[in-house]
Amino acid sequence: MNSLEKAQQCQDRIKQIINQEYNKWLDDAYRYGKAMLLKKKPQDINHLKAKEILKQIVDEEDTFIETNYQALIHLCDLYLTDLCEINDLKALDEIHPYLTQLKDIAKSQQSFWLLVEAYSFQAKLKLITFEFKEAQKLLTKALDIAEKYGQILLAERISMEQDELLNEKSRWETLEKSKAIMAERIELAHLNNQIVRMLRKRVYLN
Structure with a gap:
């Protein structure tokens, strides 16, 4: 299993936890992680999706500062x-x-x-x-x-x-x-x- 597959596996686990009980910090972490995976992929459409997610994160007032x-x-x-x-x-x-x-x-x-x-x-x-x-x-x-x-x-x-x-x-x-x-x-x-x-x-x- 390569690093991207491991990262995706971690993302899937976080998503399962969020589905069971919503947590803002975990949701931010999940979306941020998703954007990072998309950013590592070469196609322009992936980078466009990464930007959309990151823009959502920075536009929210209650996002964890880090x-x-x-x-x-x-x-x-x-x-x-x-x-x-x-x-x-x-x-x-x-x-x-x-x-x-x-x-x-x-x-x-x-x-x-x-x-x-x-x-x-x-x-x-x-x-x-x-x-x-x-x-x-x-x-x-x-x-x-x-x-x-x-x-x-x-x-x-x-x-x-x-x-x-x-x-x-x-x-x-x-x-x-x-x-x-x-x-x-x-x-x-x-x-x-x-x-x-x-x-x-x-x-x-x-």
């Missing part, structure tokens, strides 16, 4: 995948509201690492549309927050991101002139690494 947070990150990831595949900037318009929600969560929970990561993420989105000054401003904002709240390691990383932006500026300008595809821009901005890093942490870890 589930909400994870769902928001995965939505950003799915739309980044769209951006790579269709090379259409409209996918970016879908991501921005989710970043705003992530910042709202960070502020309400005083999760300063998340607030810093959200600004860093936003800076990278500006970078892939060649808005260098805006990207620099957002990284400065991220660094200010990290330093203010004692996020030493995070501050060091953001400082490195600032240096990298300056060092790579000529390369970015070349990409802009050549109208490079989104996949190439996203790779240079290390957006996928940011997604992985954010998924590994929890909202309550300040």
